[in-house]
Amino acid sequence: MHLSSSVLRxxxxxxxxxxxxxxxxxxVGRSSGETYRETLRSLAPGAECHRVKPADAGAALPPGESLAGYDGVFLTGSPLHLYTDTPETRRTVAFMRAVFASGTPSFGSCAGLQVATVAAGGTVRANRRGFEAAFARRITPTGEGAGHPLLAGRPAAYDAPSIHTDAVETLPDGAVLLASNRVTAVQAAEIRFDGGVFWGVQYHPELALDEVAGALRRQANGLIEAELAGSRAEVEAYADQVDALHRAPGRRDLAWRLGLDDQVIDASKRLTELRNFIDALDGTRDIVRR
Incomplete structure (x- = not known):
């Protein structure tokens, strides 16, 4: 269901x-922010989407804009390591603290969840269980997650696009763990801090399968070092299958080889969390009053 009562910002x-x-x-032809912008416009036709680059020196909102003037803020994935003190991580965390203080609801995937965690007082570390690459398997909602609107429509266990080496170590005080799996303890969470609310996932509902294939190719060396592949040729062969399924989502042979079902292959189901967040906004920020 798309929101149509007013133009979302x-x-x-x-x-x-x-x-x-x-x-x-x-x-893959687009930055993470450009992918997000394209995805959001598909879910909320007519929405006004601006982009900001908080890790960059001198980054600023568009002229005349304020964080409080938006209906929602979306944090993309990033290769930043939030446990490393750099100008980029400091700027990004400071931006997220400003988002919380503004009261504007926010959503993030992968590093977006990690940024919100650190901004609200939690911690992030290198994942002790290693690389989660291509797809996070058997993500399972917690008791709280099963009844939370972020995960409405997800089954008792599901897969999702995912590629990361870092993970949330401790959630901030008052945060709610919504989903986990064997590799990553925090796969989804709600964080409330300083008047703001954030819903986030460690995986990437915004990514189509061609972008998953691109991420695998970009991170081939890391996959080999993690002993998930023996060579770049092996990574390329796997990525080629993911690409082929993107082009022909009805190919049951590829879905079987990759071990994927409609939770990943069907775009409407893959985008579940983003759609749920947008629907929860409902033009009135009801998400804040849960």
Whole structure:
């Protein structure tokens, strides 16, 4: 269901550093923020979507805009390591604290969840269970998650696009754990801090399968070091299958080889969390009053 009562105003916060941004564009034709903007416009036709790059020096909102003037803020994935003190991580965390203080509801995927965690007083670390690559498997809602609107429509266990080496270590005080799996303890959470509310996932509902394939190719060396693949050729072969399924989602042979079902292959189901967040806004910020 699309929201149509008024024009929604979204701000996409892209925390990819410039080099990573250009690598991604060279790989799949768009930065993480550009992917998010395109996805949001498909879910909320007519929405006004601005983009900001909080990791960049001198980054600023569009002229005349304020965080409180948006209906929702969306935090993209990023290669930043939130446990490392750098100008980029400091700027990104400071931006997220400003989002919380503004009261504007926010959503984030992958590093977006990690940024919100650190901004609200939690911690992030390298995932002790290693690389979660291509797809997070058997994500399971907690008791709270099963009844939370973020995960409405998800089954008792599901897969999702995912590629990350870092993970939330401790959630901030008062946060609610919504989903986990064997590799990553915090797969989804709600965080309330300083008057704001954030819903986030460690996986990537915004990514189509061609972008999953691109991420695998960009991170091939890391996959080999993690012993998930023996060579770049093996990574390329797997990525080729993911790409092929993107082009032909009805191919049952590819779905079987990759171990995927409609929770990943069907775009309407893959986008569940983003759609639920937008629907929860309902033009009145009801999400804040839960």
């Amino acid at each position: 979204f701000l996409v916060a892209e925390s990819e550093p410039p080099e990573a941004r250009e690598d991604r564009r060279a790989s």
